[in-house]
Amino acid sequence: MSGLRPTRGIDGEGANCRYLKVDEAAAYLGLSRRWMYRESQHHGLPRYYFGGKLRFNVADLDNWAQQQRIS
Numbered sequence: 001m002s003g004l005r006p007t008r009g010i011d012g013e014g015a016n017c018r019y020l021k022v023d024e025a026a027a028y029l030g031l032s033r034r035w036m037y038r039e040s041q042h043h044g045l046p047r048y049y050f051g052g053k054l055r056f057n058v059a060d061l062d063n064w065a066q067q068q069r070i071s
Contacts, residue, residue, distance in 0.1 A: 018058045019048065025056035029065065 020028060026036045037054070040047055044067075046060040 019050070019055040020058060020061070022054050022056075025061060028058070028061055 022036050023033055026033045029036075036056075040056075043064075045064050046057065048055045048057065
């Protein structure tokens with residue numbers, strides 16, 4: 001994740017977690033910004049809104065990507 005500066009937050013258990021902006025999350029997954037806005041919800045990717053801004057948790061992105069694996 002070189003060059004990305006995730007927004008920092010605290011999860012429910014008090015551990016540090018990282019939230020990415022839409023552009024950052026799209027780059028992290030190798031998808032388009034448009035896909036992140038339009039399709040992420042339809043494909044079961046957890047999304048968060050903080051102050052009216054869409055964010056994605058890095059751990060959620062990793063978990064979702066693992067579930068997309070084709071055997």
